[in-house]
Amino acid sequence: MASSDTADHPEPTRRDFLYIATGGVVVVGAALIAWPLIDQMNPDAAALALAQVDVDVSSVKPGESLIVKWRGKPVVVRQRTDKEITEAKAVNLSELRDQNARNANLPDSATATDANRSTPGKEAWFVMIQICTHLGCVPLGQQGNYDGWFCPCHGSQYDTAGRIRQGPAPQNMAIPLYKFTSDTTIRIG
Amino acid sequence: MKLAATIFTAAALCALPALAQDAAAPAASAPADQAAPAAAPAATQQAVPPPATEQTTTAAPAASAPQVSQPTEFPIKKPGLQKWSFAGPFGRFDTAQLQRGYQVYKEVCSNCHSMKYMAFRNLGQEGGPHFAADEVAALAASVQVTDGPNDAGDMFQRPGKPSDHFPSPFADTQAAAAANGGAPPPDLSVMAKARGVERGVLWAVVDFFTQYQEGGPDYIHALLTGFQDPPAGVTVPEGTYYNPYFLNAASTHMPPPFKDGLVAYTDGAPQTIDQYARDVSSFLMWTAEPHLVERKRIGFEVIIFLVVFAGLMYFTKKRVWEKVAH
Amino acid sequence: MAGTSSYQPTNPVAKWIEVRLPIFGFIHSSFVAFPTPRNLNYWWNFGAILTFMLGAQIVTGIILAMHYTPNADLAMSSVESIMRDVNYGWLMRYLHSNGASLFFFAVYVHILRGLYYGSYKEPREILWILGVIIFLLMIAAAFMGYVLPWGQMSFWGATVITNLFTAIPLVGNSVTTWLWGGFSVDNPTLNRFYSLHYLLPFMIAGVVALHIWALHVPGNGNPVGVDVKSSQDTVPFHPYYTIKDVFGLSVFLILFAWLVFYIPNYLGDPDNYVAANPLQTPAHIVPEWYLLPFYAILRAIPNKLVGVLALFGAIAIVAFVPWLDTSRVRSSTFRPIYRQFFWIFVITGLGLGYLGSQPPEGGYVIAARILTIYYFAHFLIVMPVVGLLERPKPLPTSITEAVLAKNAAKA
Numbered sequence: 001m002a003s004s005d006t007a008d009h010p011e012p013t014r015r016d017f018l019y020i021a022t023g024g025v026v027v028v029g030a031a032l033i034a035w036p037l038i039d040q041m042n043p044d045a046a047a048l049a050l051a052q053v054d055v056d057v058s059s060v061k062p063g064e065s066l067i068v069k070w071r072g073k074p075v076v077v078r079q080r081t082d083k084e085i086t087e088a089k090a091v092n093l094s095e096l097r098d099q100n101a102r103n104a105n106l107p108d109s110a111t112a113t114d115a116n117r118s119t120p121g122k123e124a125w126f127v128m129i130q131i132c133t134h135l136g137c138v139p140l141g142q143q144g145n146y147d148g149w150f151c152p153c154h155g156s157q158y159d160t161a162g163r164i165r166q167g168p169a170p171q172n173m174a175i176p177l178y179k180f181t182s183d184t185t186i187r188i189g
Numbered sequence: 190m191k192l193a194a195t196i197f198t199a200a201a202l203c204a205l206p207a208l209a210q211d212a213a214a215p216a217a218s219a220p221a222d223q224a225a226p227a228a229a230p231a232a233t234q235q236a237v238p239p240p241a242t243e244q245t246t247t248a249a250p251a252a253s254a255p256q257v258s259q260p261t262e263f264p265i266k267k268p269g270l271q272k273w274s275f276a277g278p279f280g281r282f283d284t285a286q287l288q289r290g291y292q293v294y295k296e297v298c299s300n301c302h303s304m305k306y307m308a309f310r311n312l313g314q315e316g317g318p319h320f321a322a323d324e325v326a327a328l329a330a331s332v333q334v335t336d337g338p339n340d341a342g343d344m345f346q347r348p349g350k351p352s353d354h355f356p357s358p359f360a361d362t363q364a365a366a367a368a369n370g371g372a373p374p375p376d377l378s379v380m381a382k383a384r385g386v387e388r389g390v391l392w393a394v395v396d397f398f399t400q401y402q403e404g405g406p407d408y409i410h411a412l413l414t415g416f417q418d419p420p421a422g423v424t425v426p427e428g429t430y431y432n433p434y435f436l437n438a439a440s441t442h443m444p445p446p447f448k449d450g451l452v453a454y455t456d457g458a459p460q461t462i463d464q465y466a467r468d469v470s471s472f473l474m475w476t477a478e479p480h481l482v483e484r485k486r487i488g489f490e491v492i493i494f495l496v497v498f499a500g501l502m503y504f505t506k507k508r509v510w511e512k513v514a515h
Numbered sequence: 516m517a518g519t520s521s522y523q524p525t526n527p528v529a530k531w532i533e534v535r536l537p538i539f540g541f542i543h544s545s546f547v548a549f550p551t552p553r554n555l556n557y558w559w560n561f562g563a564i565l566t567f568m569l570g571a572q573i574v575t576g577i578i579l580a581m582h583y584t585p586n587a588d589l590a591m592s593s594v595e596s597i598m599r600d601v602n603y604g605w606l607m608r609y610l611h612s613n614g615a616s617l618f619f620f621a622v623y624v625h626i627l628r629g630l631y632y633g634s635y636k637e638p639r640e641i642l643w644i645l646g647v648i649i650f651l652l653m654i655a656a657a658f659m660g661y662v663l664p665w666g667q668m669s670f671w672g673a674t675v676i677t678n679l680f681t682a683i684p685l686v687g688n689s690v691t692t693w694l695w696g697g698f699s700v701d702n703p704t705l706n707r708f709y710s711l712h713y714l715l716p717f718m719i720a721g722v723v724a725l726h727i728w729a730l731h732v733p734g735n736g737n738p739v740g741v742d743v744k745s746s747q748d749t750v751p752f753h754p755y756y757t758i759k760d761v762f763g764l765s766v767f768l769i770l771f772a773w774l775v776f777y778i779p780n781y782l783g784d785p786d787n788y789v790a791a792n793p794l795q796t797p798a799h800i801v802p803e804w805y806l807l808p809f810y811a812i813l814r815a816i817p818n819k820l821v822g823v824l825a826l827f828g829a830i831a832i833v834a835f836v837p838w839l840d841t842s843r844v845r846s847s848t849f850r851p852i853y854r855q856f857f858w859i860f861v862i863t864g865l866g867l868g869y870l871g872s873q874p875p876e877g878g879y880v881i882a883a884r885i886l887t888i889y890y891f892a893h894f895l896i897v898m899p900v901v902g903l904l905e906r907p908k909p910l911p912t913s914i915t916e917a918v919l920a921k922n923a924a925k926a
Binding site: 022049 | 308497
């Protein structure tokens with residue numbers, strides 16, 4: 001067993017330009033290698049291609065809902081009744097736990113008025129990701145104390161504009177990016 | 190060392206015949222190759238191949254060994270090597286050529302050949318045909334795809350979307366075979382990588398440095414332009430078409446797919462069999478390797494990086510070791 | 516020789532860990548202070564290169580496993596999806612397939628280094644045998660990995676090689692059915708090959724750890740084959756060999772990049788881009804290049820069972836080299852006669868590789884038989900006989916003496 005003897009083997013510890021340059025190149029190289037190894041776990045091109053779904057809503061009459069799968073999640077497309085619309089409009093913002101519109105079509109700061117939760121110019125048409133913001137269960141439609149959605153998992157209650165009114169959920173259910181591409185077709189995503 | 194040299198020379202002399210066997214095959218077909226492409230357009234212009242007894246005016250059969258018996262080694266002729274825009278370290282696809290190639294695939298080949306790994310959205314990719322988004326949507330919508338089951342439990346047809354894969358012309362392999370004399374037309378998605386050119390050991394060494402990876406497109410181009418009358422003494426089964434470039438036999442079940450003017454190009458490119466073959470071969474290279482351009486670009490950057498890094502490491506190593514006898 | 520370390524870390528957290536699990540001392544004595552002969556040449560870089568390649572294959576392999584589906588109907592589609600849709604999927608796939616080739620290239624250089632310099636000689640016999648075990652595990656892992664894309668070569672290569680087991684007398688057919696999980700290579704075979712392909716690299720890593728441990732008992736061999744006599748003969752592993760290994764690796768990576776980015780299908784077979792068809796055999800079934808010499812030996816022998824025994828024997832015989840070579844001198848630098856046979860052996864290996872890629876007809880068969888005979892003769896006749904009869908050149912008394920003599924000659 002021999003340990004190094006500094007008299008025989010001078011340690012080259014001088015920090016000179018060559019070592020710093022080499023070390024720098026190693027760090028850059030490591031980062032350049034690391035990126036593809038990490039990025040490969042991001043959604044691939046096939047998953048990104050399914051990011052949009054076109055829905056034919058011609059069969060949805062007032063008071064009816066249609067549920068579509070979008071990015072693996074249930075999205076409800078509902079033509080609300082006049083009663084549901086009136087109830088939604090009557091709610092004061094100050095009564096809401098979550099005053100944010102949570103609408104991907106609007107700026108982040110938009111407030112949760114019914115107008116900001118429904119389709120501009122077609123206020124009966126209501127599109128929403130039907131996933132409870134508490135722990136991710138799918139709430140049941142047209143149930144609960146607010147005529148909106150009721151989540152059986154832990155008792156969260158949403159109103160006719162999908163806003164949280166009672167129960168443990170912290171936020172209103174989210175509105176995805178969508179638009180009417182014709183009178184009878186909605187493109188989600 | 191003398192002993193080793195003697196034994197090595199003896200071994201090399203034994204090996205020479207084997208190597209010569211490889212070298213002879215391309216040499217024998219070389220004069221034939223030069224004659225064949227010129228003859229091929231004349232031969233393939235006919236919609237129906239002439240009866241086997243008719244002589245054509247091509248020099249090709251005469252230039253190769255007089256074939257008085259049925260050939261047993263395939264391909265009978267090796268493909269000629271073509272120039273491709275995507276060859277070499279800085280190769281890239283010609284966008285216009287890929288668009289024409291897609292048009293050829295769609296109008297001619299897709300009637301029999303599926304391309305199941307391609308989706309319409311791929312047609313909009315950079316480094317590829319790079320169609321605009323609305324063109325991609327229109328191309329998708331111009332075909333019908335099967336979807337379903339619907340709420341009644343039935344499958345139905347609907348216009349394609351960019352996320353759909355290219356539909357297959359046949360429901361399954363058996364239907365494809367039944368419609369094509371027992372031979373199902375193969376899927377073309379990776380055909381440009383599923384074929385190659387056998388060049389022998391010596392060329393293999395050269396190819397390592399010249400980066401020859403275009404054996405697939407060379408083969409496909411040769412096959413598509415290679416339909417011709419069989420030479421005297423060679424017969425092919427009824428319903429097949431003689432092609433000396435075909436990998437497995439003297440003839441294919443596929444009829445010559447092209448004739449001059451068959452596909453109407455809108456960009457002024459020549460509407461000849463050779464051009465169609467070139468364009469569709471390039472397109473098939475892209476469908477097989479859609480990331481080719483990106484791969485070569487990153488490769489250039491990586492190799493420059495590694496050369497710089499190796500250089501720095503070399504000097505670092507020298508510096509570390511300079512005071513130590515070794 | 517690494518024994519109990521006197522290394523004390525300065526950092527208080529490191530000190531706390533060191534008392535409970537002396538990992539810092541272990542790393543220090545094995546890979547920092549470890550006395551390594553000062554005269555190692557670049558042929559000694561390949562151990563570190565191999566360690567890197569094992570890591571690279573494991574990393575790229577685990578990533579591919581996130582996207583691959585081991586089902587006969589879906590495997591090829593999942594590989595195509597990796598190539599087309601997964602971000603940098605094409606890069607991961609080509610790194611893994613070409614990485615396997617370079618892994619074998621490095622292992623052949625490493626083994627030939629060992630044969631030339633007598634690295635297998637006493638007291639390094641177990642080190643050598645562990646190496647043969649690693650080589651066998653690599654071959655098994657590579658064979659199973661090649662089946663996974665489920666192309667024509669995947670399927671038919673698997674069929675040919677698993678059919679070898681039918682050569683076993685009495686139980687051959689049962690064993691082969693058991694391997695297949697059916698009556699031919701099919702989905703059950705693919706699934707179990709996937710499981711084992713994922714497992715084997717970790718077994719390789721374990722045997723590599725034993726291999727490095729076995730090396731560290733006597734320490735590295737060196738090009739003159741003379742034992743270390745004093746600390747004059749050695750330098751600490753860090754920074755001398757850490758830096759030299761990184762340099763060697765960076766050159767090796769240029770070769771790797773050349774393959775992956777410019778000629779990624781050069782070493783592969785186009786037939787494997789055709790989907791597996793149990794009803795149609797390709798015209799020529801050819802394994803990957805690194806298995807060709809053994810394939811040539813298998814086909815050279817007309818009898819099925821003897822051919823199989825020759826195939827496995829060709830690998831197994833390497834384990835016996837420490838006892839077959841009778842020379843008292845390690846390094847071929849001082850063995851002028853044996854050195855020539857070494858190069859004939861290398862040419863034989865290359866020749867067998869070439870013959871493995873050709874159809875087994877005519878002159879190719881005769882040549883393969885001649886070279887197979889030489890292959891076994893090299894181990895069974897040349898090594899014992901030349902070792903006994905040869906008069907080696909005089910050895911230097913120490914490594915330092917050899918280094919000083921070489922530098923004096925250069926000056």
